[in-house]
Amino acid sequence: MILTINAYGHPTLRKVAQDIDSNYPNLEQLINDMFETMYHSKGVGLAAPQVNHSIRLMVIDTIPFKKEYPEAMDMKMIMINPYIVEETGNEWLYNEGCLSVPNIHEDVLRKSKLKIEYLDENFNEHELEFEGINARVIQHEYDHLEGKLFVDRLTPLKKMLLKRKLTDISKGIVDVDYKMNFPFQSKKKY
Numbered sequence: 001m002i003l004t005i006n007a008y009g010h011p012t013l014r015k016v017a018q019d020i021d022s023n024y025p026n027l028e029q030l031i032n033d034m035f036e037t038m039y040h041s042k043g044v045g046l047a048a049p050q051v052n053h054s055i056r057l058m059v060i061d062t063i064p065f066k067k068e069y070p071e072a073m074d075m076k077m078i079m080i081n082p083y084i085v086e087e088t089g090n091e092w093l094y095n096e097g098c099l100s101v102p103n104i105h106e107d108v109l110r111k112s113k114l115k116i117e118y119l120d121e122n123f124n125e126h127e128l129e130f131e132g133i134n135a136r137v138i139q140h141e142y143d144h145l146e147g148k149l150f151v152d153r154l155t156p157l158k159k160m161l162l163k164r165k166l167t168d169i170s171k172g173i174v175d176v177d178y179k180m181n182f183p184f185q186s187k188k189k190y
C-alpha cells in the first residue's frame with residue numbers, strides 16, 4: 001500500500017523517534033509499505049516519521065545511484081533502532097532532496113564515512129561502516145529520526161531565501177505527484 005508522506009511543517013517530522021521492539025504492530029507490513037511508497041515517489045530512502053510513525057525505522061535502496069557512484073549498495077537496507085557510532089572522513093557537498101520537502105534541492109555538507117549500529121528486520125544486531133553515497137543517504141534518513149531535515153543544515157542566508165517556498169509546501173502549494181499530508185493546507189471551499 002502506498003502511504004501518505006508528511007510534508008514540511010508536520011509535527012511528526014520534528015519529533016525524536018522512539019526505539020521499537022519486535023512486538024511493534026504490523027511491522028512487516030509497514031516495512032513493505034515504506035518500500036512501495038519510496039519506489040512510487042522515486043526516492044532512495046524513507047524514514048518512518050515521513051509516513052507518520054515516530055519510530056526508529058528507515059529503508060534505503062541506493063541502486064539508482066549505481067552507475068554514477070560505484071560504491072552504491074545493490075541491495076535493500078532496512079535499519080531498525082539505528083545509532084550512528086561515529087562520523088569520519090572529509091566533509092563533502094552533495095545536492096540533497098527529500099520526499100517531505102518536494103522540489104527543493106540544495107547542497108549539504110556532511111562527513112564522508114560513518115559507523116552505525118542497527119537491527120535488521122529480524123532484530124539481529126549489526127555494526128557496519130559506510131562511505132560515499134551510501135553514508136550520505138543513511139545520514140539524511142537518520143536525521144529524520146532525530147527530528148531534523150536537510151534544510152536545517154543550510155546557511156542562515158540559504159534558509160532565509162527558501163522560507164517562502166517551505167511555507168508554501170506546508171500549505172500544499174506545491175506541484176507533487178505522490179500523496180502528501182500538508183499540515184497547513186486550508187480547507188477547500190466549494
Ligand code: NI
Pocket residue numbers: 097098099100140141144
Ligand atoms: Ni528526507
